[in-house]
Amino acid sequence: MTPIVICFSGRIAIGKTSVSKVLAQELNCPWSGFGDYVRTVASGRGLNTEDRDQLQMLGESLIREYGFQWFCKEVIAAANWAGDCPLVIDGIRHAEAFQTIGRLLAPHKTVLIHLTIDSEDALEARTKERGIDLARRAKWEAHSTEQEVLSTLPGIANLVVSTNLTLDEIKARIVSFLGEETQR
Numbered sequence: 001m002t003p004i005v006i007c008f009s010g011r012i013a014i015g016k017t018s019v020s021k022v023l024a025q026e027l028n029c030p031w032s033g034f035g036d037y038v039r040t041v042a043s044g045r046g047l048n049t050e051d052r053d054q055l056q057m058l059g060e061s062l063i064r065e066y067g068f069q070w071f072c073k074e075v076i077a078a079a080n081w082a083g084d085c086p087l088v089i090d091g092i093r094h095a096e097a098f099q100t101i102g103r104l105l106a107p108h109k110t111v112l113i114h115l116t117i118d119s120e121d122a123l124e125a126r127t128k129e130r131g132i133d134l135a136r137r138a139k140w141e142a143h144s145t146e147q148e149v150l151s152t153l154p155g156i157a158n159l160v161v162s163t164n165l166t167l168d169e170i171k172a173r174i175v176s177f178l179g180e181e182t183q184r
Contacts, residue, residue, distance in 0.1 A: 003029075003085050004182055005108050006174075007101060009092040009153040010115030012052075012146065013130050015163045019115060019170055020090040026171060027178075032079035033090035034071075034097070038062070040078075059093070068100045076104065083108065086178075095152050111181055113174060114157035118164045 008020045017033060024031035038059045039049040047054050062071055081087045087105075092098050092112060102110040154160055159177045161170055 002108050003083065003087070004178060005087045005089065005101065005105050005110040006178065007089045007092045007098055007110065007112045008115065009098070009112060009149060009157065010163075011117070011149060014115045014117055015167075016115055017090050018167065019161075019163070019174075020088050022167060022171055023174055024088040026175065027086045027088070029086040029088060030079040030081045031088045031090065032075050032081075034059070034075050034093065035091045037075045037078055063094075068094070068096050069104070072097055072100045072104055076101070092153065093146070093149055095148065095156055098153075098156065109181065111158040111178075112153065112156060113159045113161060113177075114154045115163050115170075116154065116160055118162050 006020075006023065008016045010016045017035070020033070021031055035055070038055050041062065042049045042055060042058050045058075047058065049055070075089060076087075079087055079089075083105075087108075089101065092101075098110070098112050158181070159174065161173055163170060165173070
């Protein structure tokens, strides 16, 4: 059976990285993330790797300059994945990135898991827990990239999971879903 590629999307501060890393550990497979890749490039260019505004601009410029195919190949390469086990990719922000990964890694089945939250109050609390200013989060989410996360990606996701659940419950739902997907 060909190993599955599991991609994650969701709003800022929703818990994508936490969930995706726990899943990669559970599946004993490589993990890679678009955000981590952009931070690595930012570090190499002497940019502030904690400044989300700079990171958003850098990510956009990498896509404009090199295209989605190059960008996705770089993120995949960062995982050192041999193709013989599942792969977890964190931080899908564009439908085109998800579709490009699917094309690049065919015949591996590629699925998108979109993380959501049941209320704005819960998201606000999570945002504060992570030390993110609410006004800055609102500014980031007004960005065109984040609008795609909010409007397009949930509709193309293979699975939408609420992060109001515990991490163990989220992991169990995803593992159950993956079991069903690999049987298809």
